[in-house]
Amino acid sequence: MTKPFTEYCFSFGPWNIHEGTDPFGPAVRESFSFDEKVEFYRDLGFVGIQFHDDDIVPDIDETFNKGGHAQLMSRTKAVKTQIDNHGLTAEVVAPRLWESPLTIDGAYTANSAKERQYALERSKRCVDIANEIGCKNLVLWLAREGTYIRETKSSANAVGYILDAINALLDYDSEMRILIEPKPNEPMDMAYIPTIGHAIGLAYASDAPERVGGLIESAHAILAGLEPSDEMGYALYHKKLWSVHLNDQNGLKFDQDKAFGSVNLRRAFNQVRVLEENGYGRNGEFVGLDVKVMRTQPRHISTKHLLSSRRTFLNLLEKVRTFDKKVEQEFIAARDYEGLDFYILQHLLGL
Numbered sequence: 001m002t003k004p005f006t007e008y009c010f011s012f013g014p015w016n017i018h019e020g021t022d023p024f025g026p027a028v029r030e031s032f033s034f035d036e037k038v039e040f041y042r043d044l045g046f047v048g049i050q051f052h053d054d055d056i057v058p059d060i061d062e063t064f065n066k067g068g069h070a071q072l073m074s075r076t077k078a079v080k081t082q083i084d085n086h087g088l089t090a091e092v093v094a095p096r097l098w099e100s101p102l103t104i105d106g107a108y109t110a111n112s113a114k115e116r117q118y119a120l121e122r123s124k125r126c127v128d129i130a131n132e133i134g135c136k137n138l139v140l141w142l143a144r145e146g147t148y149i150r151e152t153k154s155s156a157n158a159v160g161y162i163l164d165a166i167n168a169l170l171d172y173d174s175e176m177r178i179l180i181e182p183k184p185n186e187p188m189d190m191a192y193i194p195t196i197g198h199a200i201g202l203a204y205a206s207d208a209p210e211r212v213g214g215l216i217e218s219a220h221a222i223l224a225g226l227e228p229s230d231e232m233g234y235a236l237y238h239k240k241l242w243s244v245h246l247n248d249q250n251g252l253k254f255d256q257d258k259a260f261g262s263v264n265l266r267r268a269f270n271q272v273r274v275l276e277e278n279g280y281g282r283n284g285e286f287v288g289l290d291v292k293v294m295r296t297q298p299r300h301i302s303t304k305h306l307l308s309s310r311r312t313f314l315n316l317l318e319k320v321r322t323f324d325k326k327v328e329q330e331f332i333a334a335r336d337y338e339g340l341d342f343y344i345l346q347h348l349l350g351l
């Protein structure tokens with residue numbers, strides 16, 4: 001008999017503990033160093049780290065130009081020892097392709113061939129770093145693959161460029177998996193891969209469909225005007241939901257990354273429900289959070305959003321597991337969806 005599933009593993013990224021900078025104002029809290037952040041994970045109930053390549057090797061391009069591949073690997077080895085010592089795992093590594101002066105016009109879809117080449121080389125270095133840190137999941141958040149005005153690029157060619165990059169990475173390492181994290185806008189006006197359907201289309205078109213999947217962030221789905229739990233269900237059906245970034249979003253505005261469930265508890269309940277009912281986590285998938293703390297929060301209590309998002313997930317998991325399926329089925333059989341609607345609200349309110 002298979003063992004009942006009892007424990008989800010949680011992850012977050014170092015950027016989720018931050019200084020409060022926004023487009024209109026500077027930092028309001030002193031930074032925590034990476035060494036300090038690593039100390040927080042276990043205490044907050046997390047075992048996985050979502051990395052960017054340059055979280056592991058700061059100033060990655062300069063380091064590579066000066067010390068070459070060996071320098072990247074020696075720094076990565078040191079971080080591997082450090083996280084091992086804390087009992088932590090690298091869940092994913094993502095090339096940060098949106099900060100370099102060479103990715104101003106996009107990375108894989110830049111109009112300049114030289115810039116596209118940089119994006120690919122940087123991604124290959126990221127694969128090397130992922131391997132060295134013991135991780136087989138490469139996340140591609142395609143931040144600048146899109147346009148501010150349509151006429152600057154060809155959307156059809158852009159899809160081809162992204163696919164070429166994915167194929168080149170699949171070929172570069174025959175074990176690495178690629179997780180595409182779609183987002184419809186921000187920083188771009190319009191992104192080329194806005195939803196999980198677009199991402200999964202690319203996966204099937206790639207040279208190794210079994211190694212290309214997706215990562216769904218709640219806020220990104222909401223910004224696309226979609227229901228995050230249905231986006232998750234779509235990817236789960238295709239066996240391509242390999243990570244999630246749970247958070248919340250209050251309407252169609254900038255990407256807020258609010259604490260999970262803090263805007264719409266029922267929407268959060270439905271995300272936990274679709275994950276739990278479709279076996280998410282049973283093959284080692286992490287419950288990732290991508291949440292920002294409010295700018296107002298004093299530094300010494302600027303990790304509460306992580307603690308509370310994780311607890312909200314677990315509280316809602318309890319709600320999913322204690323939901324009376326028999327009653328649910330009775331309402332469905334009678335087509336009494338009004339009755340079911342109210343029953344759910346009562347359940348969520350603990351009544």
Ligand code: GLO
Nearest residue numbers: 094139141181217245255290
């Ligand atoms: C931004 C994205 C970003 C990614 C991260 C991982 O909107 O959600 O935070 O998740 O860079 O690649």
Ligand code: MG
Nearest residue numbers: 181217245290
């Ligand atoms: Mg994210």
